[in-house]
Amino acid sequence: MPKTRLIAVLGGRTCDAITYQIAYEVGKGIAERQAVLICGGRGGVMEAACKGASEAGGLTIGILPGSDKEEANPWVRVAIPTGIGVARNAILVRACDAAIAIGGNYGTLSEIAYCLQFGIPICSLNSWQNIPGLVICDDTQQALNFAFNKGARSVEK
Secondary structure: OOOEEEEEEEOOOOOOOOHHHHHHHHHHHOOOOOOOEEEEOOHHHHHHHHHHHHHHHOOEEEEEOOOOHOOOOOOOOOOOOOOOOHHHHHHHHOOOOEEEEOOOOOHHHHHHHHHHHHOOOOEEEEOOOOOOOEEEEEOHHHHHHHHHHHHHHHOOO
């Protein structure tokens, strides 16, 4: 039986309205394609993506930096508190089949670096650029197509 795909949305805990909408659409698209959205579980890009996925009937998982499940945004269905701060970025990346980076700052950059180091397919949508191995996408559909086509490598692990 095929395993359910875990698609990570990587991005900052704060974002502008345009980035929020992009993340919302990506989250919605992940759910509509029957995958599970996994993220850092907090605000900004992570909240927007979880909201989109939740409203489309999808499952959302938040890998939290702190020790309290209550720090998760309201659209995280499964909150996993780690108590290890930003080191949780490595766990988040290891758990996913593919990742989409949206906006973000240095925390997002660290997650992109982990993806590249671990061989996880990663694309950038309105995020970091000019990083060898990072695929740049122009819109949400291109990013979703990338994640689902490249992420298919792990469906039968």
